[in-house]
Amino acid sequence: MTLKVYNSLSGEKEIFKTLEDKKVKIYSCGPTVYDYFHIGNARAFMVPDIIKRYLTYKGYDVLHVMNFTDIDDKMINRANEEGISVQELANRFITAFFEDIERLNIRKADIYPKATEHIDDMIEMVNRLVEDGFAYESNGDVYFRVSKFSEYGKLSKKNLDDLVAGARVEVSDKKENPLDFVLWKASKDGEPSWESPWGAGRPGWHIECSAMSKRYLGEEFDIHTGGVDLTFPHHENEIAQSEACCDHKVVNYWLHNGYINIDGEKMSKSLGNFFTTREILNKYPAEVVRFFLISNHYRSPINFSDQELDNSAKSLNKLENTVNKIDSLLALEVVAGDLSGAELLSVYQEKKEKLIEAMDDDFNTALAIGVLHELAKEVNRFVNNPTFELTAEVKVSLEKIKGLFDNFAKDVLGILVEKKEGNNDLVDPLISLLLDVREKSRQNKNYQLADEIRDRLDELGIEVKDTPQGAEWSLK
RNA sequence: GGCGGCAUAGCCAAGUGGUAAGGCAGAGGACUGCAAAUCCUUUAUUCCCCAGUUCAAAUCUGGGUGCCGCCUCCA
Numbered sequence: 305m306t307l308k309v310y311n312s313l314s315g316e317k318e319i320f321k322t323l324e325d326k327k328v329k330i331y332s333c334g335p336t337v338y339d340y341f342h343i344g345n346a347r348a349f350m351v352p353d354i355i356k357r358y359l360t361y362k363g364y365d366v367l368h369v370m371n372f373t374d375i376d377d378k379m380i381n382r383a384n385e386e387g388i389s390v391q392e393l394a395n396r397f398i399t400a401f402f403e404d405i406e407r408l409n410i411r412k413a414d415i416y417p418k419a420t421e422h423i424d425d426m427i428e429m430v431n432r433l434v435e436d437g438f439a440y441e442s443n444g445d446v447y448f449r450v451s452k453f454s455e456y457g458k459l460s461k462k463n464l465d466d467l468v469a470g471a472r473v474e475v476s477d478k479k480e481n482p483l484d485f486v487l488w489k490a491s492k493d494g495e496p497s498w499e500s501p502w503g504a505g506r507p508g509w510h511i512e513c514s515a516m517s518k519r520y521l522g523e524e525f526d527i528h529t530g531g532v533d534l535t536f537p538h539h540e541n542e543i544a545q546s547e548a549c550c551d552h553k554v555v556n557y558w559l560h561n562g563y564i565n566i567d568g569e570k571m572s573k574s575l576g577n578f579f580t581t582r583e584i585l586n587k588y589p590a591e592v593v594r595f596f597l598i599s600n601h602y603r604s605p606i607n608f609s610d611q612e613l614d615n616s617a618k619s620l621n622k623l624e625n626t627v628n629k630i631d632s633l634l635a636l637e638v639v640a641g642d643l644s645g646a647e648l649l650s651v652y653q654e655k656k657e658k659l660i661e662a663m664d665d666d667f668n669t670a671l672a673i674g675v676l677h678e679l680a681k682e683v684n685r686f687v688n689n690p691t692f693e694l695t696a697e698v699k700v701s702l703e704k705i706k707g708l709f710d711n712f713a714k715d716v717l718g719i720l721v722e723k724k725e726g727n728n729d730l731v732d733p734l735i736s737l738l739l740d741v742r743e744k745s746r747q748n749k750n751y752q753l754a755d756e757i758r759d760r761l762d763e764l765g766i767e768v769k770d771t772p773q774g775a776e777w778s779l780k
Numbered sequence: 781g782g783c784g785g786c787a788u789a790g791c792c793a794a795g796u797g798g799u800a801a802g803g804c805a806g807a808g809g810a811c812u813g814c815a816a817a818u819c820c821u822u823u824a825u826u827c828c829c830c831a832g833u834u835c836a837a838a839u840c841u842g843g844g845u846g847c848c849g850c851c852u853c854c855a
Contacts, residue, residue: 333855684818
């Protein structure tokens with residue numbers, strides 16, 4: 305059982321090998337904090353979350369860094385529109401960011417460095433590049449000299465001639481070559497700026513990730529994640545800067561997630577056809593949104609629509625029903641009998657192996673969800689059989705299967721959440737009392753009262769199901 | 781124009797050489813006081829088209845068609 309990951313750099317699935325034994329260092333491109341993030345961003349945040357959760361399951365120690373871009377043109381423009389400082393703007397949307405990812409059950413990164421707090425690191429890096437001839441100053445700007453870095457284009461599989469032929473690059477008198485990109489830009493009046501060897505200015509976009517990943521993860525680390533659109537130019541430039549600086553490979557595995565499309569078209573802020581994650585979370589339960597985001601392989605594009613979300617809700621609900629059923633059974637006393645737990649035990653073994661195999665194959669969450677459904681189906685078939693009885697042996701097997709749901713549905717995929725947390729010592733006995741009364745009415749064929757109890761509990765958000773083992777209830 | 785990716789049932793979707801997972805929707809049946817939940821049967825002789833390699837191809841090769849993305853801020 306070996307983990308394989310698709311590396312954008314090689315274009316192939318590779319066996320995953322860490323630099324340090326059982327330790328993984330991950331850097332992810334985070335948001336520019338000038339607005340609420342959209343559902344496409346949510347996917348980009350979900351990918352490292354899944355990777356971290358699974359690597360943790362496999363026994364790795366994970367160190368995860370995600371940056372906040374809190375200074376760039378968009379930040380400055382938006383702050384001016386709102387009449388607040390860039391920093392106030394950043395603080396507002398960093399707070400919102402944490403609120404939204406928490407609802408999505410995305411676990412926090414270990415470190416969230418801000419660009420504005422690492423200007424010195426960036427200046428130092430740019431300085432080094434200038435000294436080594438990889439960069440040049442021009443009227444207060446500093447540009448990266450692309451022609452000097454012979455491997456430029458290795459990530460996005462482009463060569464310099466093709467790029468020039470495309471030539472939608474901004475032409476500037478300040479640049480030696482249209483493909484050169486800015487590392488440091490001289491500030492205009494009224495813009496936030498920092499002192500540097502080249503005068504007052506602010507960093508270019510790409511340099512922050514090179515500087516901050518180096519600061520927190522070192523000159524070499526395992527995984528770098530981001531959306532496919534960052535492949536070029538952002539990550540290509542990042543490679544150029546970082547590798548020119550330290551003269552060796554910096555990132556071992558580049559992982560890129562696919563887009564979220566709207567009606568088959570890319571969703572983006574510039575096209576205007578986007579939804580903020582916040583809007584969507586106000587319309588759908590967060591676990592449904594999460595389920596939707598991981599119901600395809602992370603590299604495939606996914607199409608966003610109400611129909612897809614409804615589909616996800618139903619698919620997830622099916623798994624929840626089975627887990628609730630198992631919980632109800634585990635709360636009961638065992639009965640004497642000779643029903644063997646062996647069949648369930650072999651189902652447990654088989655599905656566990658399939659789940660690991662799925663996640664080992666480049667984090668195939670879509671396949672893993674399919675396996676969870678297979679598992680649910682086997683359990684349902686078994687416990688709904690007329691000859692079913694909860695023997696001690698059966699209960700032990702069910703506990704193991706519950707553990708599998710806990711490991712994969714709850715911990716690794718994060719799609720099942722505890723819903724009964726609000727209960728206290730009073731609620732359970734009270735509901736049991738009501739259900740006992742209802743059961744007596746049913747035995748007396750007083751179905752009107754029985755149904756009224758069920759309906760009124762339903763209004764309170766408590767769903768009641770009658771089963772051969774008695775009534776079961778769960779919070780909706 | 782250059783580069784990259786994708787094409788699997790009504791819909792979503794997994795599957796990279798061994799005879800098509802899973803979910804949703806549909807049809808029929810079982811269980812139930814009624815519900816809910818669940819189960820069973822059924823829905824792709826076939827994976828965009830053509831040719832080739834192979835005992836064997838959805839999977840590999842060549843050609844074609846269609847769609848998408850990147851080359852510009854973007855997850």
